[in-house]
Amino acid sequence: MLRPVITIDGPSASGKGTVAALVARELGFHYLDSGALYRLAALYALREGVSWEDENQVARLAAQLPAAFHDDKVWLDGHDVSAAIRAEDIGMGASRIAALPSVRAALLERQRAYQQTPGLVADGRDMGSVVFPRAELKVFLTASAEERAARRYKQLIAKGESANLLQIQQDICDRDARDAARSVAPLRQEPDARLLDTSALTIDQAVNQVLQWFRER
Ligand SMILES: Nc1ncnc2c1ncn2[C@@H]1O[C@H](COP(=O)(O)OP(=O)(O)O)[C@@H](O)[C@H]1O
Ligand SMILES: Nc1ccn([C@H]2C[C@H](O)[C@@H](COP(=O)(O)OP(=O)(O)O)O2)c(=O)n1
Structure with missing residues (x-):
């Protein structure tokens, strides 16, 4: 197992990022938040005045995304965009541009480059199916739609943002459908992915389950 990969895919607000980052920390592995790349590309397009419908132009921007992850922050063109990329409208934009094949192709090698020793935990939608099809462990992480909306709501309120539970439920539903x-x-x-429904699990329980599956291999 040289440079093993654990993939964690699943719907919005199921806890992928939280669980993936903690599993990576526990194992001392690298962590790829692939959704952040799609969010960055959507934000970059918005800031450059490129429509999310314009496949060629969005793919061009995605291929040369001036993005970096360091100091626990996400940077675009030297600006801290950690909060900006988490906005619900940017999540929706990310989902829109993620449906464009050349945008996905433009981000593919950048994601694969994260596979470095001693290993990688990658979260998103197609980590196990397309980006790392030979991953040692593939997890499909989910939770009920009500639980996911409640988690996103709490997350936004904790960040001091205004949030409307019904609107969040609708947004999550639209995004998952797309x-x-x-x-x-x-x-x-x-x-070949193992199902982990976290509706009734704590974060620790979810993390421990992934670690147990990985160690059993
Ligand atoms: N059992 C659990 N597993 C993972 N996350 C959970 C769990 N319970 C609550 N959460 C919370 O759910 C929220 C959404 O998690 P996040 O990692 O942002 O999801 P995703 O990356 O799938 O959108 C976070 O605030 C996280 O702390
Ligand atoms: N590997 C990925 C990751 C994200 N996407 C798309 C689809 C998602 O709606 C958006 C945003 O992803 P992100 O994982 O940040 O979203 P959530 O935190 O789960 O709400 O990007 C994708 O198509 N493929």
């Missing part, structure tokens, strides 16, 4: 219906790399549980 992510699952697209023709390229749709959101779905792969046959």
Whole structure:
């Protein structure tokens, strides 16, 4: 197992990022938040005045994304955009541009470059299906739609943002429908991915389950 990979895919607000980052920390592995790349590309397009519908132009921007992850922050063109990329409208924009095949192609090698020793935990929608199809462990992390909306709501309130639970429920539902219906790399549980429903689990329980599956291999 040289440079092993653990992939964690699943729908919005299921806890992928939280669990993936903690598993990576526990194992001393690198961590790839692939959704952040799609969010960065959506934000970059917005700031450059490029429409999210313009596949060629968005793909061009995605291919040369001036993005960096360091000091626990996300940077775009030297600006701290950690909070900006988490806005709900940017999540929706990320979901829109993620349906464009050449945008996905433009980000592919950048994601694969994260596979470095001693290993990688990667979260997103197509980590196990497209980006790291030979991953040692593939997890499909989910939770009920109500629980996911409640978690996102709490997350936004904790950040001091205003949030409307019904609106969040609707947004999550729309985004999941779009992510699952697209023709390229749709959101779905792969046959070789293990299902982890965290609706009734604590974060620690979810993390421990992933670690146990990995150690059993
Ligand atoms: N059992 C759990 N597993 C993972 N996250 C959880 C759990 N319970 C609550 N959460 C919370 O859910 C929220 C959404 O998690 P996040 O990692 O942002 O999801 P995603 O990356 O899938 O969108 C976070 O605030 C996280 O702390
Ligand atoms: N590997 C990935 C990661 C994200 N995406 C798309 C689809 C998602 O709706 C957006 C945003 O992803 P992100 O994981 O940041 O979203 P959530 O935190 O789960 O709400 O990007 C994708 O198509 N493929």
